[in-house]
Amino acid sequence: MARDDVPRRLRGRGSTAEGFARLVAHTDPVALIGITLSVTLSVMLDLSNAASGVESLLAGLMGITISLLVDSLARAERRFHLRTLLDGPPWLVRTTTELAGAMREAAEQHEGTRVAAEAQRRYEQFRLEAEQLAEGRIIRRGDEDEDLVGATRSCVRRLDALTNVMPRVSGELSWWRSDIGRRYWEANEAALDRGVRITRVFVYATLTDELSTLVEKQRTAGVRVGLLLFGVVSPHLHVNLAVWDGSSCWEARMTAHGEIGENQFSVNRTDVGRLTRVFDLCANAATFQD
Template sequence: MAGDVLRRRPRGRAGSAGGLARLLAHTDPVALIGIALSVSLSVTLDLTNAATGVESLLAGLMGITISLLVDSLARAERRFHLRTLLEGPPWLVQAVPSLVTAAREAVEAHPGSRVAEEARRRFERFRAETEQLRAGRIIRPGEDYEDLFAGLRGCVRSMDAVTHVVPRPRGELSWWRGDVGRGYWAANLRALERGVRITRVFVHAGISDELSELVETQRRAGVRVGLLRWGAVRPDLHVNLALWDATSAWEPTMSAHGEISLNQFSVNAGDLERLRGAFAACAREATYR
């Protein structure tokens, strides 16, 4: 029995120390400073005989009380702020606590390890991606064309597009001949059947037989096709793009070989204004068949 008591005592002291550490960690710094100053004031008044023992004690207690009141107000403000942050769709409110808890426990269970570092990196990546969503943008890898197809499916009035025909390792029109390009052209045909007006400007360095055949195929299907020689507009206007009903847009990031490395879907007002300007400049200079 005595052995059990002896074994429990260290755990009790450790628990008290841990509880004190957690208390200090969650106490507002202003309150901690106020408590320290209050204790110092009480001791100073007592040692210098500037006040009686009772008066110095009361002064210290008053300062501590005010400091704790400040801490209580700060805690209440934090709780109110957290409740405000968690207002929103049910899926968000339900997911955030478990998400934060899982990340915190990963860091606490494996401190200093690759797991803890990866948890931090993933949260940073999640924060950056969420900031893009906040700005009205969805960014996906180059092989993911989900938003390009979704934007065209949701289009009801018009689609304006600029497509650059550039040399590629697999051929300048390899994208259109591939699975994605063929599926995208099929989606164009369905949009035309719905009554969507499609205008596409091909920017080229020279008209090949292959390009002429593609242009003629799209023209016969009902697409208004324009041809624009490379260099006819400013370099900053040379962007691939698709605008749907002037309310959403797609813009890829291209590699040095003309391959798509990133897909960006946007409803951001600044992006839409920039892309509408780029399309208008290309459309003015293009020749139509």
């Protein structure tokens, strides 16, 4: 026997073992259990003489056939479900397989490295964000204002907003002087010019000259402004929010220092209804100069 024949034969045996392992890994667990039970039943019938050898073999083969049929049906159902999921927008169909392939390659080709761990982390983050999108929510960092400003620019009838003006490390009206605040106010002015009715309630602890100036500026521009003293309503209603046309909403998630740490835009009916109720409660308790 040639020396090279041994490694070749060993590789052949290894390939057979790998192929069997791959087959087991991709076979439905129900089918594997069914095949195991069928073989066990065939052996028991033969050893106990409860059936002839041919009958035992036929019983085992019948059980294996049923198990493989169940496995085939399960595979077909999964393929049908996948095709149903991919029956959507062209960009989804085009990129889903590419995304799955890239993630699989990162996990398998770089197994045990930081690349594989980061691939899993990013995929998990993507999954969580996709679930939020499915619920009708967009969650962004506190310094990203595209939803707040964009929704104000596209508003057509009504904008209701609640702004908490509380003493903070950076100053209680610093947000309105920031780039985000200025862009938001410009979008407010453009909405007023289109005939949008804007109602804004300021929740305050102290009516400072700076706050009075801001209130007067917005009233002069056409905003219906209400003032609500801190403590009049329950603290859980102190939320920075905006509701556009009763169909979409925005909520600011605040940090311990009173800064916006996260923006949440939503078209989810539950979110819109909740923030609408919060605004109505505060507006009913506020003082307006109509």
